Structure formats: C-alpha cells, structure tokens
Amino acid sequence: xxxxxxxxxxxxxxxxxxxxxxxYQTSGFNGLFWYQQHxxxxxxxxxxxxxxxxxxxxxxxxxxxxxxxxxxxxxKELQMKDSASYLCAVRExxxxxxxxxxxxxxxxx
Amino acid sequence: xxxxxxxxxxxxxxxxxxxxxxxxxxxxxxxxxxxxxDLGLGLRLIHYSNTAGTTGKGEVPDGYSxxxxxxxxxxxxxxxxxxxxTSVYFCASSPGAEGDTQYFGPGTRLTVL
Numbered sequence: 001x002x003x004x005x006x007x008x009x010x011x012x013x014x015x016x017x018x019x020x021x022x023x024y025q026t027s028g029f030n031g032l033f034w035y036q037q038h039x040x041x042x043x044x045x046x047x048x049x050x051x052x053x054x055x056x057x058x059x060x061x062x063x064x065x066x067x068x069x070x071x072x073x074x075x076k077e078l079q080m081k082d083s084a085s086y087l088c089a090v091r092e093x094x095x096x097x098x099x100x101x102x103x104x105x106x107x108x109x
Numbered sequence: 110x111x112x113x114x115x116x117x118x119x120x121x122x123x124x125x126x127x128x129x130x131x132x133x134x135x136x137x138x139x140x141x142x143x144x145x146x147d148l149g150l151g152l153r154l155i156h157y158s159n160t161a162g163t164t165g166k167g168e169v170p171d172g173y174s175x176x177x178x179x180x181x182x183x184x185x186x187x188x189x190x191x192x193x194x195t196s197v198y199f200c201a202s203s204p205g206a207e208g209d210t211q212y213f214g215p216g217t218r219l220t221v222l
Binding site for chain 1: 149150153157159167199203205209211212216
C-alpha cells in the first residue's frame with residue numbers, strides 16, 4: 001500500500017540546523033516534493049527531487065535516495081519564521097501526489 | 110487576480126444543506142485539484158481534473174462532486190453536507206506536465222453542524 005512517514009513534531013533552536021526525514025512506500029515513484037505550511041495558510045512549494053542526490057536552494061536543501069525510499073529536508077541557519085509544518089509528498093504517476101501528515105517544526109530563541 | 114482564489118474564506122453550514130466551494134485560477138494551468146486537510150492527517154485528494162472537460166475521483170470522493178467547464182474554474186459541491194465534512198478545503202493547480210509543481214489557493218474553512 002501507500003505510506004509516507006514523517007515525524008509529527010520537531011523542536012530546534014534559532015540559528016541551528018535541523019533535518020526533517022521522510023520515508024515512503026509507494027507503488028510507483030515519479031518525484032518527491034517538500035512544501036512549507038504556516039499555521040492557517042496554504043502549503044507553498046519548497047523543493048522537488050526526482051533523481052538521487054542533494055538539491056540545494058539557499059538555506060534549504062533536500063536529499064533523495066530512491067533505493068531506500070528516503071528523503072530529508074535540511075534547514076540551515078534557522079530563523080523564527082521557519083516555524084511551520086513541512087509536508088513531504090510523492091508523485092506515483094502523472095499528476096497526483098500522495099501526502100505525508102507533515103512535521104510541525106518549532107523554533108525556540 | 111493573481112494565482113488561485115477560493116471562496117468563501119470560511120463557512121458554517123447546517124447538516125443537510127447544499128454548498129459549493131469556488132476555485133478560480135488565472136495561470137492557465139491544465140490540472141486542478143481539491144484536497145481536504147484534517148488535523149493529524151495529510152492532505153487527501155477529493156477530486157481532480159487533468160484538463161478542462163475531464164474530472165476524476167481521488168482518495169475521498171464520496172459526498173462531493175466537481176465540474177470543469179473551462180480552464181479557470183473548478184467548483185466543489187457538497188450535495189448534502191454532513192458533520193464529517195468539517196475540514197479545511199484547499200484547491201490547487203499545476204501546469205499539467207510531468208514533474209510540475211502544484212500551487213495552492215488560500216483555503217476554505219468549512220464547519221458543518
């Protein structure tokens with residue numbers, strides 16, 4: 001069956017680095033997405049991985065290992081505004097995504 | 110208009126009433142989606158449309174219907190609302206090519222009493 005697992009909640013300190021993991025078991029794979037969602041707002045796109053390896057975009061990086069069904073989102077130099085939920089989603093076929101429940105990241109001063 | 114708009118922003122509805130949630134995008138995206146988001150659960154796909162004139166069922170379609178008469182609009186209708194349909198509803202769109210990104214509207218918070 002389809003399954004995407006992420007930690008429910010994580011806490012980190014302002015200025016530090018945090019890694020949010022995502023493991024998936026799906027019948028197909030056609031890319032993995034990370035989205036950020038602030039409380040009461042819509043999800044916004046952060047990153048996309050379809051090949052193994054690391055994609056870096058400013059303070060955020062995303063890694064994918066297709067053989068292990070594993071991805072992580074790395075956030076560096078944490079800022080208070082990074083407090084949000086981070087959603088992992090896998091595309092099995094053409095357009096539709098399967099979503100994890102999200103990881104709530106709490107940043108402390 | 111820039112991006113995706115949804116209306117209403119929030120609504121309280123009596124059980125048994127009919128309700129249509131509106132979604133409009135001005136990006137000329139081919140594909141559109143309706144999700145519901147409930148606490149502790151991931152976004153769940155209700156219905157989708159890969160292109161104007163076609164629709165498909167997602168993971169949780171029961172009790173909902175959609176239409177896609179043109180590229181821009183993708184309304185979601187609850188024929189007879191039930192309390193279990195209390196949720197936050199997000200509309201999204203994507204250009205419609207493989208590997209493309211979904212862009213989300215601001216959401217509609219619906220409470221069914």
